[in-house]
Amino acid sequence: MITQEKYRTTVKELLSNGTIKMAIGYKPGSTPDRRRPLFIRTLEEADQLVLDSTCMTNLSGYLVTEGLLSDEKRVGIFLRPEGIRSINILAAEYQLNVDQIIIFGFDSTGREVRPLQGRNAEDFTALLSEIKENPPVIHKEPLLERIEKMNAKERFDFWQEEFSRCLKCYACRQACPMCYCRRCIVDSNQPQWVNTSSHTLGNFEWNIVRAFHLSGRCVQCGNCDRGCPVNIPLRLINQRMAKEVIDGFDHFAGLSSTQEPVLASFKKDDTETFIL
Amino acid sequence: MSEPFEPKIVAFVCTYCTYAGADLAGTSRLKYAPNVRIVRLPCTGRISPMFILKALQKGADGVLVSGCHPGDCHFTHGNYHARRRWMVFRALLDFTGIPPERVMFSWISAAEGSKFADLINSVTEDIRKLGPFDQYQELIKETESPATL
Amino acid sequence: MAKIGVFICHCGENIAAKVDCTKLAAAMGEHPGVAVSVEYKYFCSDPGQESVKKAIRDNNLSGIVIAACSPRMHEATFRKACAEAGLNPYLCEIANIREQCSWVHTDKDMATAKAADIVRSMVEKVKRNNILQPIEVPVTRRALVIGGGIAGLQAALDIANAGQEVVLVEREPSLGGHMAQLSETFPTLDCSQCIMTPRMVETAQHPNIRLLTYAEIESVDGYIGNFKVRVRMKARYVDMNTCTGCGDCSTKCPVKKISSEFDCGLGKRTAIYTPFAQSVPNMPVIDKANCIYFKNGKCKMCQKSCQINAINFDMQDEFIDLEIGAIVVATGFQIQNTALYGEYGYGKFPDVITGLQFERLASASGPTAGKILRPSDGKEPETVVFIQCAGSRDPSKGVRYCSKICCMYTAKHAMLYAHKMHDGKANIFYMDIRAAGKGYDEFTRRAIEEDEASYIRGRVSKLWLENGKMMVRGVDTLLGKPVTVVADMVVLATAMVPQPNAKEFAKTIGIAYDEYGFYNEAHLKLRPVESSTAGVFLAGACQSPKDIPDSISQASATASKVLALFSKEKLEREPVIAINNEATCAGCWGCVLACPYNAIEKKDIRDRSGKLIKQVAYVNPGLCQGCGTCVTFCRSNSLDLAGFTEKQIFAEVMGL
Numbered sequence A: 001m002i003t004q005e006k007y008r009t010t011v012k013e014l015l016s017n018g019t020i021k022m023a024i025g026y027k028p029g030s031t032p033d034r035r036r037p038l039f040i041r042t043l044e045e046a047d048q049l050v051l052d053s054t055c056m057t058n059l060s061g062y063l064v065t066e067g068l069l070s071d072e073k074r075v076g077i078f079l080r081p082e083g084i085r086s087i088n089i090l091a092a093e094y095q096l097n098v099d100q101i102i103i104f105g106f107d108s109t110g111r112e113v114r115p116l117q118g119r120n121a122e123d124f125t126a127l128l129s130e131i132k133e134n135p136p137v138i139h140k141e142p143l144l145e146r147i148e149k150m151n152a153k154e155r156f157d158f159w160q161e162e163f164s165r166c167l168k169c170y171a172c173r174q175a176c177p178m179c180y181c182r183r184c185i186v187d188s189n190q191p192q193w194v195n196t197s198s199h200t201l202g203n204f205e206w207n208i209v210r211a212f213h214l215s216g217r218c219v220q221c222g223n224c225d226r227g228c229p230v231n232i233p234l235r236l237i238n239q240r241m242a243k244e245v246i247d248g249f250d251h252f253a254g255l256s257s258t259q260e261p262v263l264a265s266f267k268k269d270d271t272e273t274f275i276l
Numbered sequence B: 001m002s003e004p005f006e007p008k009i010v011a012f013v014c015t016y017c018t019y020a021g022a023d024l025a026g027t028s029r030l031k032y033a034p035n036v037r038i039v040r041l042p043c044t045g046r047i048s049p050m051f052i053l054k055a056l057q058k059g060a061d062g063v064l065v066s067g068c069h070p071g072d073c074h075f076t077h078g079n080y081h082a083r084r085r086w087m088v089f090r091a092l093l094d095f096t097g098i099p100p101e102r103v104m105f106s107w108i109s110a111a112e113g114s115k116f117a118d119l120i121n122s123v124t125e126d127i128r129k130l131g132p133f134d135q136y137q138e139l140i141k142e143t144e145s146p147a148t149l
Numbered sequence C: 001m002a003k004i005g006v007f008i009c010h011c012g013e014n015i016a017a018k019v020d021c022t023k024l025a026a027a028m029g030e031h032p033g034v035a036v037s038v039e040y041k042y043f044c045s046d047p048g049q050e051s052v053k054k055a056i057r058d059n060n061l062s063g064i065v066i067a068a069c070s071p072r073m074h075e076a077t078f079r080k081a082c083a084e085a086g087l088n089p090y091l092c093e094i095a096n097i098r099e100q101c102s103w104v105h106t107d108k109d110m111a112t113a114k115a116a117d118i119v120r121s122m123v124e125k126v127k128r129n130n131i132l133q134p135i136e137v138p139v140t141r142r143a144l145v146i147g148g149g150i151a152g153l154q155a156a157l158d159i160a161n162a163g164q165e166v167v168l169v170e171r172e173p174s175l176g177g178h179m180a181q182l183s184e185t186f187p188t189l190d191c192s193q194c195i196m197t198p199r200m201v202e203t204a205q206h207p208n209i210r211l212l213t214y215a216e217i218e219s220v221d222g223y224i225g226n227f228k229v230r231v232r233m234k235a236r237y238v239d240m241n242t243c244t245g246c247g248d249c250s251t252k253c254p255v256k257k258i259s260s261e262f263d264c265g266l267g268k269r270t271a272i273y274t275p276f277a278q279s280v281p282n283m284p285v286i287d288k289a290n291c292i293y294f295k296n297g298k299c300k301m302c303q304k305s306c307q308i309n310a311i312n313f314d315m316q317d318e319f320i321d322l323e324i325g326a327i328v329v330a331t332g333f334q335i336q337n338t339a340l341y342g343e344y345g346y347g348k349f350p351d352v353i354t355g356l357q358f359e360r361l362a363s364a365s366g367p368t369a370g371k372i373l374r375p376s377d378g379k380e381p382e383t384v385v386f387i388q389c390a391g392s393r394d395p396s397k398g399v400r401y402c403s404k405i406c407c408m409y410t411a412k413h414a415m416l417y418a419h420k421m422h423d424g425k426a427n428i429f430y431m432d433i434r435a436a437g438k439g440y441d442e443f444t445r446r447a448i449e450e451d452e453a454s455y456i457r458g459r460v461s462k463l464w465l466e467n468g469k470m471m472v473r474g475v476d477t478l479l480g481k482p483v484t485v486v487a488d489m490v491v492l493a494t495a496m497v498p499q500p501n502a503k504e505f506a507k508t509i510g511i512a513y514d515e516y517g518f519y520n521e522a523h524l525k526l527r528p529v530e531s532s533t534a535g536v537f538l539a540g541a542c543q544s545p546k547d548i549p550d551s552i553s554q555a556s557a558t559a560s561k562v563l564a565l566f567s568k569e570k571l572e573r574e575p576v577i578a579i580n581n582e583a584t585c586a587g588c589w590g591c592v593l594a595c596p597y598n599a600i601e602k603k604d605i606r607d608r609s610g611k612l613i614k615q616v617a618y619v620n621p622g623l624c625q626g627c628g629t630c631v632t633f634c635r636s637n638s639l640d641l642a643g644f645t646e647k648q649i650f651a652e653v654m655g656l
């Protein structure tokens, strides 16, 4: 509550003195544990701001898809550490200019929300480095471990079972801040790389492509997981890929806004033990 | 007695090194298993993970991806980029249940005709042992049958 | 509708023995879109090619597949035949059923089945081939040579002598580079100045060469055949058009104790100076940092002494914009800072000098008029210790590589010393003697056998002063015990390293460099004089340590590359290049970063009123080499590669 009140005041202050033209935060949703995005442009709107542990959605995607930054004015945004990472990636991939972003950082343990120190993306570098070294345990970790322990056949069956439910609704893509392309390779039909029919093969291909495109870019915000109407544990694949790029290339996605995209760069001595 | 299983293998190779190495195996009249079909690309940098998925969709039991050794890329860096992508893509396939033994990567230079021949033989033998990629064939079959309402 | 012709070659028995060509031709004839499917003994023969051409014309074919030997053998042949028959040459594909099928398989059925797969997938590919035209890039026939050392001079003269225009840019006030500083040169011991000066003069007077000294490259834009280069002409404060090079100004300049760069600190110069007596152009510059007038507004002695009033203190830097077709980078090297080696006492003891300083001492036009004298007291040294590999081949402190020239010049120094000081004793500490080259081993042998240089195999660990003498301690690894020798003078064979600004400079011109800052060649073995950027070539020690003959060979090689480029008005290149779909590009610039050739630029898309809507990737066809690395990276599938398009490869795989 205290954090929420403080932030309401801060937002009002920054709005009135013209530092930001708007702030993106949360407001109550349809059920008590759901929150909806709130676009604050006036002082009255600031009073609707809610900040509690159920504010999960990573809001950074709105900055890009809604074209909110095209007038070069500053926008404030409420972000968890994962959200800050995604801001860094979006900046590193030239989708936004970090100087335009004022960050209202927060995090939560249990039901308690606390603010994060800092305003600009670079203020959080130390915090992000700390998270890189000691990653938080993610709630689905046991399932990840279970999958790792399976043999290839079992893993294949596990995922086919999951993917067979996929509707190709692309809600996961819509929800992910990293999926900002106007057209995705799955939408390209010349050639049709990914089967569009909702057979499991096409679903599998789609999910593989999605995970590949997010390798080294996913920040584990969980927007995709929460967006999926049929509850496919999408983030697990991304989580596995995040581990791969950390172990292989020491690349922690979104550590800074000047980070080189991991799959557009290389080191001459990258590991290659798997190459015959 | 049943016929031995003849696996279908698709290889994606760069034209300057591995393709030339395969040609050298030919001009040296080395003999190797006839199970591999080669797709020639200018550089390993051009080899997209999508190609691998499409080869699997065409019923490949195994896929081989091969190019110039590090430092030898005709385009100087294409293979360094490819190496990163392969490593990530390979892990992804592994995690989703495509056995890494079915998607292999190698460096074969234009001078390594015999490495090419040996590798094709051993890859073919390995895949033969693994048997047909039944699980994937199931997926493919489903696609080919008319969609149910 | 596709009308594809399939031509199956027997290659005598080479293919036919293992592939059932008749069966194959029949099977391919059934394949959708195939209008003609025929076999023949030798399609590469004249009648074979004629039959292909006839089939193209008679059937109005939309594409052909030649099932034969490797495309590396005859792709060009059959593309030409296509063109002659009026079909775009890029509508021809080769199915390799010889090297990769009949020659490597024994079972005829299996080989035939494989051949069928290969041909079928090629038919599917060629159905999606597009009409392509070779890319034409106009060429500005004017070369830029950067650096006026021996490599740059040679490249400039070779190009100019072949009748092409050259602009030579040298950042120092005079041409010459390091070679001008040398005394006599291995392996022939001819005087460096004597062979160098005529070249410098020839360059300056050449009608095809525009010489810009005391000038630096400000920026390079554009691409092969079409570079736009901006050169900064540093203010000399002396009008080049009127100065006669009489030297009155320097004589009158009151600041006389500036340590001379050209003499490596062993001699002195004035504030208005020419670097050395034979400078080309022989016109002074004012060293602003040391000039009294520039420091406190009073003096102008030089201006007063100049009879033709050539000195102008108000001069400013000026810029010259050049249109250039090809660039030769010949920016040379520097010697490593030897102060890194405390144990050798450089900088601490005045009589520990570098090899380059020794060159100045030995040079007839040097500060001692060619006498080997100790810097400390001007006495002739009775014993000299030479230390080889003082920095080279030393991963811990120096550089990992071999500087290549030090073994030779140390032998040369020992010889020059022996010739000048008959009783002198030369001791040389060395790791190996690397003297590969024409006349080189003979040369080092002469130093040992005729001039009695004594070689001690081992590294020096310590150097100290004892009763006014320098003591040099090392290990003789051949004898396996430590040795200590007395020295009146110590000469360090310091490592050859890149210019201090080499990396930044590489970024200015857009070429790649290695971990040290030496410039990278396009291919170490096959394209050693081309940089990774098309139209930029490398000569001399800027690419790797080199001696004079190597620098000159490479310079002449770059000249031949430049001349080949200039031999046509337009450049023709294979049209295998990337193209971008600007409508779908997300402007993430991953491709920009991934491209090995910096071929992708950011392009502004504006609306009618000129307002910037977005930025997209634009592939410069002059720079793209067609690797396709960017295509694979692009998540929005916006990029594609002509000749190996997404559609083509998809169809090829699906045809298998």
Ligand SMILES: Cc1cc2nc3c(=O)[nH]c(=O)nc-3n(C[C@H](O)[C@H](O)[C@H](O)COP(=O)(O)OP(=O)(O)OC[C@H]3O[C@@H](n4cnc5c(N)ncnc54)[C@H](O)[C@@H]3O)c2cc1C
Binding pocket: C146, C147, C148, C149, C150, C151, C152, C169, C170, C171, C172, C175, C176, C177, C178, C179, C182, C184, C185, C186, C187, C215, C216, C217, C330, C331, C332, C333, C334, C335, C355, C356, C359, C405, C409, C412, C499, C505, C539, C540, C541, C542, C546, C547, C548, C549, C551
């Ligand atoms: C002590 C010593 C003794 C040697 N003895 C011998 C010998 O006996 N025989 C032999 O064959 N070789 C000898 N060498 C090697 C020889 O000096 C080199 O091979 C030769 O000088 C290389 O020529 P270069 O033109 O590549 O470089 P350099 O001579 O270094 O010339 C480079 C030129 O480029 C200019 N430049 C640099 N950067 C820029 C820029 N950004 N813009 C414009 N201009 C620029 C420099 O001012 C310079 O004039 C010796 C070398 C040393 C150190």
Ligand code: SF4
Binding pocket: A058, A175, A176, A177, A178, A214, A217, A218, A219, A220, A221, A222, A223, A224, A225, A235, A238
């Ligand atoms: S893939 Fe999912 S978890 Fe990862 S950044 Fe996108 S939405 Fe967040």
Ligand code: SF4
Binding pocket: A165, A166, A167, A168, A169, A170, A171, A172, A173, A227, A228, A229, A230, A231, A232, A234
């Ligand atoms: S949100 Fe779920 S169902 Fe929809 S496309 Fe993504 S994975 Fe499939």
Ligand code: SF4
Binding pocket: C580, C584, C585, C586, C587, C588, C589, C590, C591, C592, C616, C617, C633, C634, C635, C636, C637, C638, C639
């Ligand atoms: S990688 Fe693709 S989307 Fe990104 S800038 Fe390049 S062309 Fe555009």
Ligand code: SF4
Binding pocket: C577, C578, C594, C595, C596, C597, C598, C599, C600, C619, C623, C624, C625, C626, C627, C628, C629, C630, C631, C641
């Ligand atoms: S094809 Fe290769 S050279 Fe051409 S733009 Fe793409 S990455 Fe650069």
